[in-house]
Amino acid sequence: xxxxxxxxxxxxxxxxxxxxxxxxxxxxxxxxxxxxxxxxxxxxxxxxxxxxxxxxxxxxxxxxxxxxxxxxxxxxxxxxxxxxxxxxxxxxxxxxxxxxxxxxxxxxxxxxxxxxxxxxxxxxxxxxxxxxxxxxxxxxxxxxxxxxxxxxxxxxxxxxxxxxxxxxxxxxxxxxxxxxxxxxxxxxxxxxxxxxxxxxxxxxxxxxxxxxxxxxxxxxxxxxxxxxxxxxxxxxxxxxxxxxxxxxxxxxxxxxxxxxxxxxxxxxxxxxxxxxxxxxxxxxxxxxxxxxxxxxxxxxxxxxxxxxxxxxxxxxxxxxxxxxxxxxxxxxxxxxxxxxxxxxxxxxxxxxxxxxxxxxxxxxxxxxxxxxxxxxxxxxxxxxxxxxxxxxxxxxxxxxxxxxxxxxxxxxxxxxxxxxxxxxxxxxxxxxxxxxxxxxxxxxxxxxxxxxxxxxxxxxxx
Numbered sequence: 001x002x003x004x005x006x007x008x009x010x011x012x013x014x015x016x017x018x019x020x021x022x023x024x025x026x027x028x029x030x031x032x033x034x035x036x037x038x039x040x041x042x043x044x045x046x047x048x049x050x051x052x053x054x055x056x057x058x059x060x061x062x063x064x065x066x067x068x069x070x071x072x073x074x075x076x077x078x079x080x081x082x083x084x085x086x087x088x089x090x091x092x093x094x095x096x097x098x099x100x101x102x103x104x105x106x107x108x109x110x111x112x113x114x115x116x117x118x119x120x121x122x123x124x125x126x127x128x129x130x131x132x133x134x135x136x137x138x139x140x141x142x143x144x145x146x147x148x149x150x151x152x153x154x155x156x157x158x159x160x161x162x163x164x165x166x167x168x169x170x171x172x173x174x175x176x177x178x179x180x181x182x183x184x185x186x187x188x189x190x191x192x193x194x195x196x197x198x199x200x201x202x203x204x205x206x207x208x209x210x211x212x213x214x215x216x217x218x219x220x221x222x223x224x225x226x227x228x229x230x231x232x233x234x235x236x237x238x239x240x241x242x243x244x245x246x247x248x249x250x251x252x253x254x255x256x257x258x259x260x261x262x263x264x265x266x267x268x269x270x271x272x273x274x275x276x277x278x279x280x281x282x283x284x285x286x287x288x289x290x291x292x293x294x295x296x297x298x299x300x301x302x303x304x305x306x307x308x309x310x311x312x313x314x315x316x317x318x319x320x321x322x323x324x325x326x327x328x329x330x331x332x333x334x335x336x337x338x339x340x341x342x343x344x345x346x347x348x349x350x351x352x353x354x355x356x357x358x359x360x361x362x363x364x365x366x367x368x369x370x371x372x373x374x375x376x377x378x379x380x381x382x383x384x385x386x387x388x389x390x391x392x393x394x395x396x397x398x399x400x401x402x403x404x405x406x407x408x409x410x411x412x413x414x415x416x417x418x419x420x421x422x423x424x425x426x427x428x429x430x431x432x433x434x435x436x437x438x439x440x441x442x443x444x445x446x447x448x449x450x451x452x453x454x455x456x457x458x459x460x461x462x
Contacts, residue, residue, distance in 0.1 A: 002417070004239060005038035010054050012235050012317070014417050019398070020235025020317030020381065022054040034059055037238060039270070041323035054319070061306050061320045063269050066292055071284040074276045076336040081255045085224065086216040086438045087374075088156065091181050095223040096153035097374040097391065097437045099214050100124055101207055103159045103200070104150050106173055107131030107166035110190050114161050117200035121208070123159070126389055126453045131168035133462035143168055144344030145455050147176035148370035150185060154390055156214055157184045157207030159200060164191030183210060216439065222256030224437060225347050227368030227376035227390075228331040229262065231361040233309075234316025234381025236397040238327025241379035241413040245395060246333035247426040248377065248433065253335045253351050260347060260371050261332045263359040264294040265308060269322030270329045274354065279336045286340035290356050297458065308359070312382050331379065343456055347372040361386060362454035369453075375436060375443075383408055387445025389453055391436050394444060395429075410436075410444050 001011035001023065010022040022036065028048040033040040045060045052058075087095040101123035103114045111127035118125035126149060130142045146168070150158050162170040170187050177185070186203045190196040228245055230237060249259040267274060271291050278284040298305045308321040318324050338351035344367070347353050357367035361378075365388035368376050376388050381397035383405045396402040399414035411432055416425060435441040445451065 002239060004036060007035055007038045009035045012239065018053065018317075022235070022317065022319070024048045024050050024052050024054055026050050033062065036323060037326045039322070039326055041269075041326065042320040055317070056314060056319050059319045061269075061322060063306050063322060065305065066295055069272065069275055069288050071278070071281055072276050073278070076277050077250060077254065077334050079254045081251070083221040083255050084218050085221055085434055087219050087223065088153070088214050089217055089219065090153050092151075092179065094153040094372070095219045095374075096155070097439065098154040099156035099211055100154060101157045101159075101204055101211060102126060102149070102152070102155040102389070103161055103204070104146055105131070106146065106160060106162040106168045106170060109163045109166065110161050110196075113190060113196055113200070116197050117159070117161070117204060120197075120201050121204040123204050124389070124451055126451070128453055128455055130455055130457070132166040134167065135460055135462065138457050138459040138461075139167060141344055141457075142455050143173055143176055145366065145370045145453070147173060148344060148346060148372075149389060149453070150177060151180060152369065152372075152389070154374055155184075156211030157204075158186070159203050159207065160185065160187045161196075161200065162187065162189045164189045220256065221252060222350060224252060224257040225260065225372040225374055226252060226257070226433070227260045227262070227365065227371070227373035227388075229361070229365055229368060229376055230266075230328055230331060230379040232316075232380045232382030232384050233313050233318060233324060233327060234397055235318060236414070236417065237318075237379060237381050238330050239397070240416040241381070241395045241397040242327055242330035244413045244416070244422070244426055244429055245331040245377050245379055247422065248333075248430055249331065249352060250333035250335050251426070251430055253333075256350050258347050258350050258353060258372075259332075260341070260353045260355050260368050260373055261329070262355040262357040262364050262368060263328060264290060264356060265298075266321070266325050266328040266359045267291065268295075268306065268308075268325055269320075270325035273329055274332065274337055277335070277337050279338050279351075283337055283340060287337065287354060290340050290354065294356070316381050331377075341371060343367060344370060346370070358456060360454070362452060363456050365392060366453040366455065375433065377433070379413070385445070385448065385450055386452065387443070387448070387450040389451055391443035392445045393433065393436060407448065408444055
């Protein structure tokens with residue numbers, strides 16, 4: 001049994017068919033709070049005996065609805081450091097960890113054309129079903145996410161492929177691309193040429209020659225932006241992989257780099273921890289706005305705010321959203337929150353940033369990439385093969401998963417359950433991420449060729 005915090009009244013099983021699940025450390029009365037990570041994760045729905053299994057059958061969420069929050073700032077680390085990596089410096093000053101050729105369709109109608117051009121050239125096509133028949137925020141979100149990807153520093157050249165009659169016309173999209181590199185970002189409207197595939201292949205060939213001149217140069221790690229994401233979490237997520245990623249986040253931000261934490265619904269129940277680490281009252285107010293906005297989004301659609309966790313989470317030992325959130329937010333480490341980003345907004349302040357996005361793996365990882373992340377760190381206890389447009393580094397919460405799915409997993413944090421020293425493991429993990437940033441190593445999603453995007457949709461499709 002693993003006891004996380006001395007205040008806890010449950011411990012986590014580390015072996016057997018209930019590995020990752022909770023068991024009572026003492027008798028717990030009906031209505032009493034269940035404590036894990038030192039915080040309440042819900043209330044007992046019946047009397048629980050010492051040593052008894054604690055899960056959804058006898059534990060219920062204690063979360064309410066919209067909450068009035070109070071800013072109670074807590075001390076955050078002020079350690080400073082420095083480090084470097086090797087990347088591709090772009091004209092706008094940002095640095096890529098890859099030098100790839102990307103094809104970004106403006107609309108779903110040309111996705112097959114994009115795939116064909118990619119198959120003939122070795123470029124990567126990021127297809128999606130949107131760009132037309134959308135209204136209001138949905139249409140704007142599509143444009144913002146695509147514009148962010150078009151300007152992403154991991155791309156040494158980009159072909160923007162349009163149709164010609166869509167809402168998201170190239171002429172409109174260009175308005176969001178202020179100051180773009182015209183040599184490396186090219187546009188093709190399929191309805192305007194006789195053979196769009198031949199023309200696309202020609203443009204990619206030209207971009208390939210330009211990108212071939214690029215070389216890696218030594219850069220400060222303050223140029224790194226790393227996305228923080230979890231998916232298929234289990235009862236070990238908040239014990240091994242998420243705290244490990246939190247250590248990485250603290251080390252990177254101490255060196256002037258930036259990290260982005262998203263999955264807003266998986267902050268519910270742990271949001272005050274993040275709020276009280278906000279660097280100032282204005283950032284606190286933005287965090288409150290982000291949390292309540294997402295709750296109101298659920299309510300406006302007639303959905304329960306606390307539907308989480310997923311069936312897979314429950315199978316892995318997570319019982320309530322509070323428990324999931326307290327584990328999820330471990331990825332943020334202990335650093336101060338410096339900014340809150342709207343969906344489709346890019347990082348502009350060094351340090352730990354919060355980003356408005358749902359918890360869905362593909363949507364959130366795309367939002368992190370669009371926010372400027374050159375790499376996404378993805379912790380998982382159940383495993384997943386998918387990849388974002390950028391290297392998506394999978395960190396397993398347990399060693400069984402790392403062995404079973406070695407083709408998916410990049411780093412095994414499960415060794416922490418077997419007595420490995422956190423400091424040593426975190427140093428190894430930091431080294432692994434730097435190797436991926438330097439191009440010395442590819443993430444498993446890159447080796448497998450698994451890359452895709454998904455855009456957040458909230459409204460009406462015409």
